[in-house]
Amino acid sequence: MNRTPHHHPLRLRRSVLSVPAANGRALAKSRTLDCDAIIFDLEDSVLPEKKAEARAALVSHFTALDRTSGREHVIRINPLEGPDGALDLETVLACMPDAVLLPKVSEPQEVLTVADWLSEAGADDGPRLWAMIETAASLLNLAAIAEIGRTHGGRLDCFVVGLNDLRKETGIADMAGRPFLVPLLLQVVVAARASGLDVVDAVFNDFSDEDAFEAECRQARQMGFDGKMLIHPVQIEAANAAFGVTEAEAAEALAIVAAFAAPDNAGKAVVNIAGRMVEKLHADQAGRLLAKVDLINERKTKT
Numbered sequence: 001m002n003r004t005p006h007h008h009p010l011r012l013r014r015s016v017l018s019v020p021a022a023n024g025r026a027l028a029k030s031r032t033l034d035c036d037a038i039i040f041d042l043e044d045s046v047l048p049e050k051k052a053e054a055r056a057a058l059v060s061h062f063t064a065l066d067r068t069s070g071r072e073h074v075i076r077i078n079p080l081e082g083p084d085g086a087l088d089l090e091t092v093l094a095c096m097p098d099a100v101l102l103p104k105v106s107e108p109q110e111v112l113t114v115a116d117w118l119s120e121a122g123a124d125d126g127p128r129l130w131a132m133i134e135t136a137a138s139l140l141n142l143a144a145i146a147e148i149g150r151t152h153g154g155r156l157d158c159f160v161v162g163l164n165d166l167r168k169e170t171g172i173a174d175m176a177g178r179p180f181l182v183p184l185l186l187q188v189v190v191a192a193r194a195s196g197l198d199v200v201d202a203v204f205n206d207f208s209d210e211d212a213f214e215a216e217c218r219q220a221r222q223m224g225f226d227g228k229m230l231i232h233p234v235q236i237e238a239a240n241a242a243f244g245v246t247e248a249e250a251a252e253a254l255a256i257v258a259a260f261a262a263p264d265n266a267g268k269a270v271v272n273i274a275g276r277m278v279e280k281l282h283a284d285q286a287g288r289l290l291a292k293v294d295l296i297n298e299r300k301t302k303t
Ligand SMILES: CC(C)(COP(=O)(O)OP(=O)(O)OC[C@H]1O[C@@H](n2cnc3c(N)ncnc32)[C@H](O)[C@@H]1OP(=O)(O)O)[C@@H](O)C(=O)NCCC(=O)NCCSC(=O)C[C@H](O)C(=O)O
Pocket: 017, 018, 019, 020, 025, 026, 027, 029, 030, 041, 044, 045, 132, 134, 161, 162, 163, 164, 165, 166, 202, 203, 231, 232, 233
């Protein structure tokens, strides 16, 4: 089997804000916020008796949505086996978001079912799929779930970790630094990368504790995450900074690209930059980082 991961086009997913679809004020506020993606939530932040109202609110919200903002718009649906999943999928067809976020995925078949449903509904070029990794079973089946992204039309392109559900099911403690969760989080990152998927870290519930939030963002970035799922607007700026590109990182990337473009280094696979070995793979990484800088600058012109 060819294990070379595909890479979908680079997208910014530094700050992925969840907005309860039943909360009119939060929906209105979301139009003004500088996050990279918005998840309109029909699942756990909406009471069962408010689900129908929330679906109607989303259809109305999407009719006036600015699709040129460069932001991704995602709808989190309810599990398909429950009373709301199928109705939520009809709402997805009415709204045509950029992606559908599947909650509590445990088996690859759950991703396939929605991918097939969207194709049969004629939405072949329609929403992509994101999957919440938040059950113990999803961790056991990570590679198989991620592989669906490569083998089934490439519709799956992002994992989002859900630690509230995972801690509830497993009993793993909620502790500063996440010592017992880090090994699991790294498995999610590795499985996602092996299939060319993006990967977004879990929400941080205590939105009033800025320092602890920033520390968790730094940790997530060091583990390889692309961004963080957020619950409150106050978290956006810190997430954009933590998962963004610093001036020093951009300058280093430019130096690497320039070194490989220099005539003296023509035909070299490895060069010496100020006493440090730099390989062609670092130039590829640098190019991707600079493309991210371009995307960030492009976004600034639209907000
Ligand atoms: C946590 C909250 C209930 C707090 O809400 P509130 O008390 O209204 O906060 P503030 O008064 O500080 O709000 C200030 C203004 O900001 C707006 N606001 C607040 N939150 C949001 C938001 N998420 N998106 C957009 N706008 C927001 C307020 O409306 C105020 O503005 P204004 O009305 O103009 O004055 C609330 O923040 C909240 O509900 N957050 C999201 C909850 C949610 O989406 N939960 C689901 C995702 S969590 C998850 O998925 C876990 C995962 O599955 C797992 O298992 O781990």
